Amino acid sequence: MTSTVDTEHFSPYRADGKLYGFVCVVTGAQQPVGQAIVKELASHGAACIYACDKGTSSGYDALIADLAKDSPNTKIIEYPFNVAKEDETLGLIDDVLNSWGRLDVWVCSSGILGPPSIDATTPADLQKCFEANSMAPFFALKYASPAMGKMTSKQSYPNAAPKDQKYGSIIVVSSIASAYGGCWGPCYTMSSHAALGVVRAGVAVLKGSGVRVNCISPGQIDIGIDLQNFDMRGMTSQFPPANLQSKETQKRDIGLERAGLPIEVGRVAGFLASGFSSYVTGANIVVDGGTSVMNPLAVPV
Numbered sequence: 455m456t457s458t459v460d461t462e463h464f465s466p467y468r469a470d471g472k473l474y475g476f477v478c479v480v481t482g483a484q485q486p487v488g489q490a491i492v493k494e495l496a497s498h499g500a501a502c503i504y505a506c507d508k509g510t511s512s513g514y515d516a517l518i519a520d521l522a523k524d525s526p527n528t529k530i531i532e533y534p535f536n537v538a539k540e541d542e543t544l545g546l547i548d549d550v551l552n553s554w555g556r557l558d559v560w561v562c563s564s565g566i567l568g569p570p571s572i573d574a575t576t577p578a579d580l581q582k583c584f585e586a587n588s589m590a591p592f593f594a595l596k597y598a599s600p601a602m603g604k605m606t607s608k609q610s611y612p613n614a615a616p617k618d619q620k621y622g623s624i625i626v627v628s629s630i631a632s633a634y635g636g637c638w639g640p641c642y643t644m645s646s647h648a649a650l651g652v653v654r655a656g657v658a659v660l661k662g663s664g665v666r667v668n669c670i671s672p673g674q675i676d677i678g679i680d681l682q683n684f685d686m687r688g689m690t691s692q693f694p695p696a697n698l699q700s701k702e703t704q705k706r707d708i709g710l711e712r713a714g715l716p717i718e719v720g721r722v723a724g725f726l727a728s729g730f731s732s733y734v735t736g737a738n739i740v741v742d743g744g745t746s747v748m749n750p751l752a753v754p755v
Contacts, residue, residue, distance in 0.1 A: 471728035473498040475615025477554045478727070479546065479598070481506045481537050481590060482564030485692045486677040487627060489517050490720030491561055496525035498724055501613035502554060503528060504546065506535035507564070529613065537564045538585035543593040547601045554614045555606040559727045560598040562590045563627040565649070565692050568641040574687065575641050582689065583641040588648035591626045595656045598624060599665045621664035625726045626653055627719065629693070630671045630742050638694060646671075650738055657736035666735035668726045673742025674699060676713040709744020 468474075478495050482488035483505035492503050505514055514532045521530055533549075536542050550557050568583040569575045602622025608615070631637040631646035649669065656667040676696040696704070696713035705711040719741055725731050726739070740746060 468729045471498060471724075471730045473500040473559070473728060475613065476500045476558040477502045477504075477550060477556050477614055478559035478561070479504045479506060479550065479557070480561045480563060481535065482562075482627070482692060483507050483517075484514065485563065486716040487672070487675065487692060487719050488561075488563040490716035491563055491627070491723045492517060492530070493521065493524070494717070494720035494724035495559065495561075495727060496521050496528040496530075498728055499525075500528050500559070501615070502531060504531045504533045504550065506533045506537075506546065508534060508536055527613070537562070537590035537593070538582075540593060543597055547597055551601055551604060553611070555609060555611040556604060556614055556617045557598060557601040557622065558617075559623050559625070560594045560602075561625045561627065561723055561727075562594055562649075563692075563723075564590055565628065565646070566689055567691050567694065568639050568645070568689065569687050570639040572640050575639060579687075579689070580641040580644070583645040584648060587628065587642075587645035588652055591624075591649050591652040594624050594626075595652055595659060595667065598622070599660055599663055599667075602665050603663055619664065622666070623727050623731075624656070624665065624667040625723050626650075626667070626669045627723070628669050628671050630673045630740060630746050632669060632671045632738060633740075634746060653738065654736055660735070666726075666731070668731070668734060668736065669738045670719060670722050670726070671738055671740045671742070672714060672719050673740070673745045674704065674708065674713040675719060676715055678716075707745055707749055708742070709748050712743065714741060714743055 478500050480492050484507040518530050565587040603620040605617050628649040629646045631643045632650035635643050653667050653669040675693045677693050679695050
């Protein structure tokens with residue numbers, strides 16, 4: 455006996471992958487990958503996206519201008535936010551629910567590299583990496599998932615649709631350091647492994663809640679900066695610049711022979727946020743052009 459699923463009723467499990475009426479949070483939204491994710495969720499028709507980062511609002515000017523043309527029906531809210539602060543996480547969730555009555559998608563894209571060597575790594579550095587790379591996903595799992603279970607009838611919330619069933623999607627943007635060592639420094643590997651641990655532990659935690667949790671693990675991503683503008687201690691950067699690896703090295707070690715683009719990570723986030731991934735939870739989707747399959751010890755040094 456087979457059963458059918460009414461994908462419209464189980465929104466966001468729409469057959470067209472749209473996020474109409476949905477409210478999303480994206481942390482690390484001033485980083486190249488975070489901005490690509492915001493654009494992708496907007497292209498899926500999200501009603502509202504909280505673009506969260508510790509930076510100033512001027513960092514969103516170009517993003518908001520682009521989305522005003524490409525996705526005029528999506529409201530972007532610039533929200534200063536420290537992902538490592540429990541009270542700020544709870545305050546953000548309260549703001550979202552009070553303003554929109556629902557929360558549907560939470561993307562943690564606020565990781566940092568940390569120092570590239572053990573000699574340069576202090577306990578304080580390690581603590582900051584764990585806060586950014588794994589504490590933020592933990593807070594999302596602990597606090598965002600109950601908020602995603604809040605059901606509301608149609609009220610005066612602008613753009614947001616009624617929510618008559620518990621569901622949501624938590625997406626953790628980590629790194630191939632979540633599964634491999636030697637990708638950068640030790641605290642990057644340790645805290646990235648912990649981020650994936652949050653996702654894997656989260657499946658049992660979320661059982662019966664209708665909320666899914668997944669990880670994206672990018673490899674070498676071209677984030678558009680050069681070494682002159684790169685924070686060599688890795689305390690502000692999410693990924694190393696692609697030009698740390700020469701074109702020859704990329705061609706030799708990456709299956710697709712090039713670094714990835716932020717939008718190629720963003721599209722995977724759009725997939726995990728939408729109904730296209732309705733039976734995907736606890737997954738670690740590797741976005742590295744095949745590097746880790748070809749030569750795990752060579753990614754990226």
